[in-house]
Amino acid sequence: MKNRFFYNVVTGAEKAPTEGFKAAGSLSVEGGFAVYQRGYIARLTETLGDTYESVWRVLGDDLFFEACEEFITRSPSQSYNLSDYSVKFIDFMISHEATADFPFLPDLAHLGWLHKEVFHGMGDIGLGGEELMSALSERAEDVKLTPNFAILKSAYRLFDIWKVLKEEGPLPENWQEPQNLALYKMDNQVYVREISAGETEFFENLQAGMNILEACEKLSPQEITALFEFLGSARCLIWAKMT
Template sequence: MSLLALQRDMRDWLMREDGAAADRIGATAAPGLAVYQNNYRTQLVACLESSFQRTRAWIGEDMFLHAAVHHIDNVPPSSWTLDAYGRDFPATLARLHAADPEIAEIAGIELALEELFVAADSPAVGLDGLGGVDWDRAVLTFAPSIDLLHLNTNSFAIWSALAAQKEPPAPQYLDRPDVALLWRQGEQCRIRTIDDAELQALLKLRCGMTFGALCRDVALLLGEEAGMTLVGRWLGSWLSDHMVVAIDDRVQAAARCSSHLQL
């Protein structure tokens, strides 16, 4: 047997407990194969437990272990790092617990926060460099790692209570979905829910709308004074939370996009 064939048989045994592969490796190897497979599965369970601690606390040890074993049986590792193994676990939970959608949503929050933690750094705009900004023409660039999650249940409230080691509320569907905004501030991952007005503002700005145009849109809806107050509060929050990585005028932003396209 070649080394490549032996490696493939070992993989097939670990992932699928393939009896034919075990036979080809040899009958005397059976005790050792069992040990290797147990270590393989134990390591993957530990990986999921580490990444989804709040989910585990919510559904309990037995139910979590059942879901982890099901996931391991059906979704073998496909990356060079175990950090990536949990990416499909919320989908597994959604299939196993379709009647309890808050479970997959809590896992989705945990996954998003974990991926945010290892995202590439994006130096934020400092508050001391805003004096010369033409806010009417300004185009804001947000950190690419910023994420938005749409939640149909009160999973954010449940996750927050679990994170604070408090009694979580009973699960329930929401009349209107929550939108959770996730970002990284230095080495800290942050999350908060936002209302539809801030969501639409973020989506418009990320699509290239100038800050001045956003101000005019909000002023038309709320009146000039209330609109400027609200937009100013948003801007202050985005800057102090280190979400904004560049502020250009319209011409500079177009040149930035053009240079990225050429690359």
């Protein structure tokens, strides 16, 4: 009960008590709790900055820190693992005033979150080209996407925006055009690849549990060849028989 009360005061859910507590040194009780509150906000702001660095670049320091404090006040952390805290920031950005000028901000936040999730995922290493062909010929229904794989559909040229923000360049002229992305992990790095509408549907079908051969029925032979070259080199697929 005491730990929960302390947590509620630090997160702002309750006011600091005037009796029953003693602060260290010359600090008042209110001052002592204020120190913890500032530290709490600072730690969570650092977590948000790590995950949503591209949003930070768009907003600038002052507006990003203000947004973080507002979000943290509205959404106190319920987990001791701070890396699990920030997913709600995506929805928070939908209603943020800056989204009126930069409508891609929620999607940019989503890209940052998926990048973190894919990087920290613990999935198996996928099948290489020859292994993949062997698995497909033996038991195609057991070939699945690795857990370290994600897709993101956006109404904006999100990957292009993300790249120019890293280089501190201007927005691309065609930033308002749609773009679909695949994120995958290989050699302890996260890679982002633009995917076509047909490839997006293929990956969505796989994620929904469809047989891999059925999932690519709508693709042309040329698209299938290019897709499986990518899947073999990126090792995005595993044989469920292996797990």
